[in-house]
Amino acid sequence: MLDKNLISRVLDEAMQKGSDFAEIYYEEKQVSNVFCEDNRIEKVNSGRERGAGIRAVKDGNTAYVYTSDLSLEGLLKAAAVANHVASAQVRSIDREINLSIKEPRFNMEYKRLPEQVDFEEKIEQVLAANERTRNYAQEIRQVTVAAGDMQRKIQIANSNGDLIEEEQARVRLIVNAVASREGMVQTGYESAGTVGGWELLDNINFAEMGEKAARLAVEMLSARPAPAGRMPVVMASEAGGTMVHEACGHGLEADLVQKGLSVYRKQLGEMVAAEGVSVIDDATLPGRYGSYRFDDEGNYGQRQALIDNGELKAYLYDYLTASKEGKKFSANGRRESYQHKPIPRMSNTFIAPGKDDPASILKDTRSGLLVKKMGGGQVNTTNGDFVFDVQEAYIISEGEIKYPVRGATLIGNGPQVLGDIDMLGNDLGFSIGTCGKDGQGVPVADAQPTIRIKQMTVGGTAVEDGPQIKRIRRK
Amino acid sequence: MEIILKKAGEQVLDIARQKGVEAEAFLLHARELGIEIIDGRMDTLKEAEEIGIGIRIINDGRVGFVYSSDLSGPAIAEAVNHALSISRYTVADEHNKLPQGNYAYPAMALFDDNIVSTSLEAKIEMARQIERVARASDPRVRIIERAGYDDQEFTAVIMNTHGLYAAGRANSCGLYIFLVAEEENDAQNGFSFMSKKRIQELQPDAVGQEAARRAVRSLNARSINSAQMPCIMEPYVVTRFLGLFAQVVDAGAVQKGKSLWEKQIGQQVASTQVSLVDDSTYAEGIAAFPFDGEGIPAQRNTVIKDGVLQTFLYDSYTAGKAGVKSTGNGQRGSFRSLPYVGTSNFILQPGNKSPDQLIREVQKGFYVTELMGMHTANPISGDFSLGASGLMIENGQLTYPVRGVTIAGNMVKFSKDIEALGNDLCFFGSRAAATIRLNSMSIAGE
Numbered sequence: 001m002l003d004k005n006l007i008s009r010v011l012d013e014a015m016q017k018g019s020d021f022a023e024i025y026y027e028e029k030q031v032s033n034v035f036c037e038d039n040r041i042e043k044v045n046s047g048r049e050r051g052a053g054i055r056a057v058k059d060g061n062t063a064y065v066y067t068s069d070l071s072l073e074g075l076l077k078a079a080a081v082a083n084h085v086a087s088a089q090v091r092s093i094d095r096e097i098n099l100s101i102k103e104p105r106f107n108m109e110y111k112r113l114p115e116q117v118d119f120e121e122k123i124e125q126v127l128a129a130n131e132r133t134r135n136y137a138q139e140i141r142q143v144t145v146a147a148g149d150m151q152r153k154i155q156i157a158n159s160n161g162d163l164i165e166e167e168q169a170r171v172r173l174i175v176n177a178v179a180s181r182e183g184m185v186q187t188g189y190e191s192a193g194t195v196g197g198w199e200l201l202d203n204i205n206f207a208e209m210g211e212k213a214a215r216l217a218v219e220m221l222s223a224r225p226a227p228a229g230r231m232p233v234v235m236a237s238e239a240g241g242t243m244v245h246e247a248c249g250h251g252l253e254a255d256l257v258q259k260g261l262s263v264y265r266k267q268l269g270e271m272v273a274a275e276g277v278s279v280i281d282d283a284t285l286p287g288r289y290g291s292y293r294f295d296d297e298g299n300y301g302q303r304q305a306l307i308d309n310g311e312l313k314a315y316l317y318d319y320l321t322a323s324k325e326g327k328k329f330s331a332n333g334r335r336e337s338y339q340h341k342p343i344p345r346m347s348n349t350f351i352a353p354g355k356d357d358p359a360s361i362l363k364d365t366r367s368g369l370l371v372k373k374m375g376g377g378q379v380n381t382t383n384g385d386f387v388f389d390v391q392e393a394y395i396i397s398e399g400e401i402k403y404p405v406r407g408a409t410l411i412g413n414g415p416q417v418l419g420d421i422d423m424l425g426n427d428l429g430f431s432i433g434t435c436g437k438d439g440q441g442v443p444v445a446d447a448q449p450t451i452r453i454k455q456m457t458v459g460g461t462a463v464e465d466g467p468q469i470k471r472i473r474r475k
Numbered sequence: 476m477e478i479i480l481k482k483a484g485e486q487v488l489d490i491a492r493q494k495g496v497e498a499e500a501f502l503l504h505a506r507e508l509g510i511e512i513i514d515g516r517m518d519t520l521k522e523a524e525e526i527g528i529g530i531r532i533i534n535d536g537r538v539g540f541v542y543s544s545d546l547s548g549p550a551i552a553e554a555v556n557h558a559l560s561i562s563r564y565t566v567a568d569e570h571n572k573l574p575q576g577n578y579a580y581p582a583m584a585l586f587d588d589n590i591v592s593t594s595l596e597a598k599i600e601m602a603r604q605i606e607r608v609a610r611a612s613d614p615r616v617r618i619i620e621r622a623g624y625d626d627q628e629f630t631a632v633i634m635n636t637h638g639l640y641a642a643g644r645a646n647s648c649g650l651y652i653f654l655v656a657e658e659e660n661d662a663q664n665g666f667s668f669m670s671k672k673r674i675q676e677l678q679p680d681a682v683g684q685e686a687a688r689r690a691v692r693s694l695n696a697r698s699i700n701s702a703q704m705p706c707i708m709e710p711y712v713v714t715r716f717l718g719l720f721a722q723v724v725d726a727g728a729v730q731k732g733k734s735l736w737e738k739q740i741g742q743q744v745a746s747t748q749v750s751l752v753d754d755s756t757y758a759e760g761i762a763a764f765p766f767d768g769e770g771i772p773a774q775r776n777t778v779i780k781d782g783v784l785q786t787f788l789y790d791s792y793t794a795g796k797a798g799v800k801s802t803g804n805g806q807r808g809s810f811r812s813l814p815y816v817g818t819s820n821f822i823l824q825p826g827n828k829s830p831d832q833l834i835r836e837v838q839k840g841f842y843v844t845e846l847m848g849m850h851t852a853n854p855i856s857g858d859f860s861l862g863a864s865g866l867m868i869e870n871g872q873l874t875y876p877v878r879g880v881t882i883a884g885n886m887v888k889f890s891k892d893i894e895a896l897g898n899d900l901c902f903f904g905s906r907a908a909a910t911i912r913l914n915s916m917s918i919a920g921e
Contacts, residue, residue, distance in 0.1 A: 038731055040566040046557060047542035047811055048550075051525070063520040068527070068544045081522050084595075119564050142732050178733060178855055185735065185856040226860075228701050228883070228919030259513075260618040261655060263662075339523060378847045378862070382655050382662050385879060387862030389851035409848060409860035409881050457698075459860045459881025459919040 001165065002026050002052070004099055006072055007157045010054065011097050013079035015159055017086040019056040021319070022079075022159040025296065026052045026070075027338040029152040032114065036126045036145040039134065044119060051338040054078045058086035060324055064341040099163040104293040105300055106284065111199040113169050114149035121198075122147050125206050133177050133210030137218045141185075142178040145210065147171070149198070156298035164298040170289070170443060171200045172432075175210040179217035186223075186406060188216030189375075189391065193289040193432040193443065200287075216373065216392055219404055226393060226408030226458060232368030233410065233456040234361055234396065240431020241446025242374040244351050246386040247414040248272075248279055249446070250437070252306050252314075253332075253344040254321035256381050263384035263414060264312060272312045273418035276354055279307040281316060283331065283347035289432040290347040290444040297333035297342050304331070306349075307418075318344045336440040343438060350447035354424025358450035361423045363399040369408065369458055370394045370401060374431070384414035387459075409459040417453055425450030476504050477642050480526075480632040483546040487530055488636050490555045496562075497533040498555070499573050499635040501768065502526075502546075503810045510595075511623040512602040518621065527810035532558040536567035542811045570795035576638035578772045580765040583758050585645035587673045590626050598624045601679045605652045608683030613656065615694065616665075616687045620653040626674075633770040641770040647761045648674050650682045656690035663876075665690025670761045670904060689844065696864060696876035699920045705840035706882065706916040707833055707868065710901040713908035715849045717821055719886060720751065722854035724778050724786075725816045726793035735857040735886060736784060744784045745890035750824040751779040753788060755803060760820030762905035768807035768814040776802045782891075790816050818905070825909035826896030833897055833912045835871040841918055842866040842873055843882065857886035863918075880920040889913065 007024055014022035028050040035043040052075060053066040063085035065078040126145045133143045149171045156164040172193040179186055190213040194200045235243060251262040264272060273279070283292050283301030292301045297319045305313050317325075318333030321344055333342035362370065370393060377388025390408040394401045430447040484500035491498030509521035528546060532539040532555070539562030541554045606622040628646035633639065651668035667685035671677050708716075728734040736744055755773035757763055765773050769791050777785050789797065790805030793816060806817030834842065847862030860883035866873045897910030 034564075041564055042566070043538065043540065043813065044561045044564045045540045045542075045813070046561060048554075049527070049542075049544040049811075051544060061516060061518055063522075065522045066525075067523070068525050078522075084520055085517075119561060123564055180732075187853060187855055228881070228917070230921060259620055260662075261620055339525070341519065341521070376848070376851050378850075380664060380847070382664050383878075385847070385862070387848040387881070389848060389860065407858045407860055407883065409851070409862065409883070411847075411862045411879060411881055413879070457879065457881070457919065457921075459862070459883055 001153060001155055002070070004163070006075070007155070008097050008099060009072070010075045010079045011157060011159055013076050014054055014056045014082050017083045019058045019083070019086045021057040022082070023055045023297070024052055024157050025338055026155040027152055029150060030115065031148065031150045033146065033148040034119065034122045034126050036130050037142070039130065041123055041126070053338040053341070054082045055341060056082040056085045057320065060320065061085050062320065062341060066339050097159055098161050099157055100161055102162050102164050102298060106293060108195070108293055110169055110197040112197040114151045114171065114197060117198045125201065129175055129206040129210040132207040133175055133214045136211050136214035137179065139179040139181050139218050139221060140177055140214050141180045143210070144176040146174045156294070156296070158298065162298050164294050166294055168195065169197050170195050171198055173204070173206055173209065175213040177210070177213040177217040179214070179221055181221045184221055186217050186220035188213040188220070191432060194287045195289060195291045196287045220392070220406045223404035223406035226405040228459055230455050230457050232365055233371060233453045233458070234365055234368060235371045235448065235451050237358065237425060237427040237429030237448060237450045239371050239374045240429055241350055241448045242377045242388050242431065244279060244448050245346065245349055245435070245444070245446040246377040246379040246388055247412065247417050248307070249346045249349045250379050251381045251384060251414055252316050254315040254317045255344050257315050258321055258324060262381045267312045270312055271310045272415050273307050273310045274421045275310045276424055277307060277310050277418055277421050278305060278352040279349065280305055280352055281332070281347055281349045285348050288348045288430065288445040292347065295331055295333045296335045297330070299331050299333065301347060302331040316344045316346060318342050334442045336442055340440045343440070345437065345442050346435065346444050348445040348447070350428065351449060351451065353426050353428050353449040356423045356425050358425040358427050361425055361450050361452050362396065364423065365396050365399055365452060368396045370396050371410070379414070385411070386414060387411045411457045411459055417456060420454040421451050422454050423452040476630045477632060480504060480630065481634070483528055483551055484632055484634040486548065486551050487555055488634060490552060491532065491636055494559060496559060497573050497636050499531040499633065501529040501807060501810055502632040503629060505627065505629040507625070507627045509623060509625040510599055510602050511621050512599070512606055513619060513621060515603055515606065517599055528554070529807070529810040529812065530554055530558045531813060532562050533571050533573060534559060534562040536569055536571050537562045537565045538571050539565070540813050570792050572791060572795055573635040573637055574639055574769050574771055574791050574801070576635070576640065578639070578770065580641060580772050581756055583756070583763060583765050585643070585672065585758065585763055587646060590628070590646050590648050590674045593674055601650065601677060604679040605650055605683040608680045609652055609654055609687045612684050612687040613691050615656040615658050615691055616654055617657040618655040620655065622652040623650070625649050633766065635770070639770045641766045643765050645764055647672050648677060650677050650679055652682055652686045654686050654690055656687070656694055658694045661695050663690050663693035663696065670902065672759060672761060692866065693844070693864060693876045693878065696878035698879040699867065699877055699918070701919045701921070703915055703917055705837050706843055706913045707837065707840060708843045708911050710899060710908045710910055711903055712843050712846055713823060713911050714903045714906040715846055717823060717906045717908060718849065719852050719854055719859070721818045721821060723886065724788050726787040726789045726797060727816045728854065729787050730793055730796055733855050735855065739784045740786070742784055743782050745779055745782040746893045747782040748826060748896055749779055749782050749890065749893055750777070751822070752777050752824065753804065753818050753821050755819035757820045760902065760905055762819040767803045767805045769805040771801045771803040771805060774803045788816055788818065790814050821906045823908040825898050825900040827898050828895055830897045830899050830910040833895055833910055834868055834873060837868045837871060840868040841877065841916065842868050859884060859886070880918050883917050883919065
């Protein structure tokens with residue numbers, strides 16, 4: 001960690017030319033990864049890194065400088081470059097910056113920090129998962145299992161005198177199974193992650209995760225091509241929250257809203273979703289992949305209702321976007337590492353559960369698509385159009401699951417789809433991911449109950465009329 | 476800088492020799508400048524500098540890899556020892572070998588001093604110019620999300636215990652803009668970017684105009700009925716598909732049964748119109764460099780010739796396993812990872828028809844200008860189902876804009892359906908392609 005006096009000197013330098021705000025973000029990070037493929041431990045890696053990013057803000061403009069040179073000269077040089085943002089001949093504050101530690105509001109428990117768990121144990125777990133996945137069926141042709149962890153210490157200090165010293169750890173497990181039969185190839189993917197330590201394995205059975213991935217890959221071998229066109233869609237809670245993340249989360253990030261790049265701009269207080277639909281962003285959930293006590297600007301992580309009963313209540317802010325609107329409050333300034341400036345991001349985002357019994361939602365659906373697992377997605381926040389792929393889906397007919405379908409993509413428009421939710425289950429299922437924006441990836445979790453959307457466009461390869469169906473049949 | 480890097484690398488090799496193991500040090504020093512303009516003001520200035528080392532130890536065929544941003548003596552000693560200790564967990568593999576030394580590297584002019592000597596103010600002015608031109612080119616361009624200039628330079632040194640020593644330096648620069656055009660109740664995005672090896676070749680006016688054109692032409696787009704029809708794809712869209720091609724010609728994927736072209740060498744995998752090369756010697760491409768991430772000399776590889784698959788792309792490990800020579804495709808994104816198979820300048824060879832002619836020859840078709848969800852395409856099965864937007868083609872003319880549809884298919888058919896290529900080769904990053912026409916594509920809409 002950096003010395004407090006050194007931090008003060010650097011901040012002082014960054015304020016020399018009249019900046020409104022200066023900040024230093026120091027990070028020292030250790031990562032380790034175990035990677036198994038082709039039935040063997042192929043890679044074992046580890047790395048260490050230290051660096052600092054210095055930011056100066058003047059009239060809403062930012063200069064961001066980062067360096068791995070942590071000597072006093074190196075940091076002062078970086079601070080002097082950050083000063084470019086301002087041009088006044090006088091410093092903006094006439095007093096010394098007195099740093100005082102900001103205490104966290106809740107405990108984050110780490111039972112087994114990455115540094116306390118040796119490679120032997122991680123490898124044993126990876127191999128066990130590999131074996132269960134491979135043994136699931138003879139159709140399994142390739143299995144990839146990866147386990148990674150990260151532990152870091154960060155310091156955030158700013159010209160307001162805040163000093164945050166925080167230690168964080170994350171663990172992530174991944175299994176990817178490839179199955180093939182008669183020239184047809186399908187894949188199944190499972191992942192789990194936590195802001196926490198290896199106690200994740202107390203809650204999650206890695207080998208069972210592998211089996212689940214294998215089952216999906218094999219099941220999709222006998223799936224029919226997904227239909228194309230508009231139809232009712234039921235999304236099971238276990239499908240996770242990719243939809244809410246894309247359909248609404250990104251559009252509520254204040255930087256996009258302020259630049260006029262969101263379909264949700266000027267919609268505060270308006271109905272942007274069906275009655276009964278509430279969307280929450282909550283950084284304080286214990287152990288979830290998007291949780292934090294402090295965001296990457298040193299502000300407290302919060303639980304916030306973004307949409308309440310269909311009405312748009314709030315956007316997600318970082319320091320810069322909050323100060324542009326004269327708001328004191330921000331809780332979503334996040335960054336990938338010291339090499340990135342903070343921007344507004346989601347933490348754990350979910351649609352709040354409703355009252356319907358998930359089984360009755362299915363029973364009530366005469367025909368449509370049941371989505372049990374979603375893949376990655378993407379959104380155009382300007383008009384709200386989003387798309388994501390579906391990894392596991394079934395045709396619903398007369399309230400019953402009929403047969404699996406493969407190769408489906410769902411395409412929709414955020415406010416339209418949220419407005420078309422007509423049933424909300426009383427369950428809640430989470431999925432994790434690394435969310436990319438402006439070239440930065442941060443860990444997030446998303447969740448939703450089982451929901452039904454009246455109509456949505458499904459992009460599949462099976463077109464109803466005539467010869468095209470032949471096209472997708474395989475030899 | 477090379478001297479500082481070399482010194483750290485020598486320390487790695489010295490310790491490795493004492494321990495009797497093979498070792499490689501990959502050292503990188505990188506600098507980056509980014510300028511972002513909004514409404515004529517500099518919104519963000521970013522300056523970055525990083526240095527680091529990636530250490531690969533091979534101990535009786537077992538690999539250990541450790542990276543560090545600290546090049547001090549004690550940190551390096553600790554990292555080498557750590558790499559050695561974790562190497563015992565991996566499985567021994569006779570193909571884990573480091574390249575032998577004594578390569579002759581091609582002399583390439585990859586460093587433009589003008590990028591360094593051009594003033595910050597001139598760079599800011601270029602970014603401002605993109606924004607001005609974009610706004611001036613159509614009144615419906617209402618929002619500039621961001622416009623910017625960036626440049627990056629790096630020095631890389633690779634050395635290993637077989638006596639290999641490779642050092643090189645390169646830089647490049649680029650311009651970009653993201654904007655929104657608005658009309659009544661519709662808003663559409665437009666973007667453009669340009670990467671060049673020489674700062675004089677950057678064209679802010681062209682970047683601004685292109686982005687405005689892309690946004691404006693998409694205004695008031697609507698969906699269409701599901702159908703099967705010919706498709707024309709813009710060069711940018713094609714380069715996104717090239718990403719998928721890169722995955723299926725990756726020898727690592729092939730050897731693990733994760734490529735649909737696994738058994739297709741010498742076979743017709745694409746229409747006879749298609750030729751694809753990977754060329755790290757192409758000095759105008761931003762991926763040009765005299766050696767790859769393991770110190771293998773740059774070369775030009777013909778991957779597909781007239782539709783026939785010629786070779787996969789190899790690094791040292793996959794080449795050893797296949798009993799062939801590395802194609803010089805051991806890539807490293809940074810010092811933080813082991814080399815992996817990747818493309819350099821990846822170029823789909825253009826055809827001879829103008830894009831206009833390709834369109835004129837279509838009665839009814841879909842002109843694709845943007846895709847969503849490309850990362851969800853599956854390189855193993857080849858299946859893709861992507862959100863798409865673009866323009867309708869009717870009677871040989873581009874007519875109304877289309878959005879909210881998906882295009883779906885499989886790469887096997889996609890490659891064979893390429894019936895014509897345009898003469899408008901364009902680079903997007905390190906991938907280049909011209910306009911292509913596919914004779915049939917499944918489109919899902921209303």
